[in-house]
Amino acid sequence: MTTITEPVSVTSPTDLARRIALPAVLVVLIGIATALQPSFMSGSNIQDILTQAAPLGMVVLGQTLVILVRGLDLSVASLMATVAVLATAFNATSNAMIPVIFVAAMVLSAMVGLASGLLITRRNVSPFLATLAMMIVLQGLRFAYTHGAPAGSLPPGFRTLGTGQFFGIPIDLCAFALLFGVLGLMMHRSALGRQIYIVGGNPRAADLVGIRSDRITILCYVLSSMLAGLGGLFLVGYVGTVDNFVGRGYELDSIIAAVVGGVALSGGRGTLAGAVTGALILVVMFNIVIILGLPIQAQLVIRGTIIIAAAALFARNARGA
């Protein structure tokens, strides 16, 4: 609320320290992982990690947008799975169907985001409840359609999208980088981006200066849903099979990544780059769990600890968000 006029610039030494702290934590974690297992830094392992991280990264971009406008999107994981089921519904065997699948998935995602956004802005429903309800409705529809076990098949090209490479760079990572670049430009070089920060910083002030905060908010939910839909498609390509829980846990992980990356849940503060760094920190930590040979459930304990610790670290005043 205090820095709405210069949302992205460094305003104080503490801010500066925070900005350096985040990449520093990432570097330290990478150092630890490498010390534990030197092959961590090998080209193929890094490629693996980034291929896995790209779909999460897409979801994180969207989650950050809605958190910036004082929201939250709990429906992202459910939407990812729903989009995955939709992709198999075409039962396509030819790669020519891939664009059709993408368009259908994007239309569905945009509609879900629009519905959440309308509930939140027009009916003043809390973002938490609106997206929660959306999550449950999508889950029910998906299970009702698949009767519990998805059956259809995906075009063979999907696997390439999830695991293939483009001049040695994973394709899904290229897609993520493109989205990150475009959204980064939007946030920091366009009027729309500044409006998003203003709406998140102080919606009433935004209305007073003539910004349609409702529309900006709805747009953020639509973008979040579309990014989650894209994440779902690429994740299906990576995993290769569709079940009802593609993307399970991504709603929590994307929120954790944003919070760890310094995006304030109270809105208006934080950057996409920070959130993406947060996502990388998360991914490297999960990898360390695997390197250490700990049971996969230990990740849950670590997740919980990180999110509380990170949120406490960034809490600015006694009542915070």
Add this chain to the structure above:
Amino acid sequence: MASAAIPRRRVRIDLAIATVVGLLIVVLGFGATVSDRFATTANLLTVAEQAAALGFVAIGQTLAVLVGGIDLSVGAMVTAANVFVASFVHGSDVLMIPGLVAVLVLGAAIGLVNGIVTVRTGVHPLIVTLGTASILNGLVLLYTLQPTGKVPAWFEDFAYDTAFGLPIAGLVFLIAAAIVALVLARTGFGRAVYAVGGNYEAARLAGLPAERVTLMVYAASGFFAALAGAYYVSRTGTGDPRVGDPMTLASITPVVVGGTQLGGGKGGILGTVLGVLLISLVNNLLNYMNVSTFIQWVVQGLIIITAVSLFVNRGKRL
């Protein structure tokens, strides 16, 4: 603002409760025409018995929401309590009562930790309790991936027993709800819960122990979730590391449907009790109509959307 808000608030609460009561009547009437077995005493008593677990958790959730927060750790707490009791007791008669006491104390203690972290760090309870949920789930799954442990047979009977012709579990739920409702309506603590939920800073400046009230509310929520976990042991006779998974979200629906508003300060236990009955009846009716669980989820989502869209909250949002 305060003088204008009071009469309006009364009208709102009555509106929410009247709506739920109306819906209950509609569901009962509709159910009676659809199935012969729905509106029978036997079935309604079964519903009351099955509603107990959701009811316990929803009482705690109502308190957390009233004070302006939310408790997303209740599902994990139900699971942890469930596995703890079954593993600790392990079929022993002697350990049964100590196990129950221990789990309720532990539940309250973990809830208290939620409260302390929330109050001391200023982190939003949504995040704190999600974190706690993740930690609890992780610990339980590190301990066991399969249902484990057992309890004495007499404790298993308890879940299905009746007293005065009514299921014991349903009675315990109603008594607990009545006690909490009385505390909220008649004690200084209850008034403080509404005051803190209405405006934390104002309540603190007015000399109310806002921090202590918040801590006690989260402790109560942990206590009730642990109670639900213990009740599940009685129902199933074992500790299931997945039993509480759906409870977190399920506990929020009756609270919201009953007219308690996210953001705090408005609502109450009566609405939640009616909300629990409504949700349980609807699910029961859908079962009779052979509607799949999957469609029941859709219905639940639509109920949330309808409820929160009807009772528009023009004040704070969570």
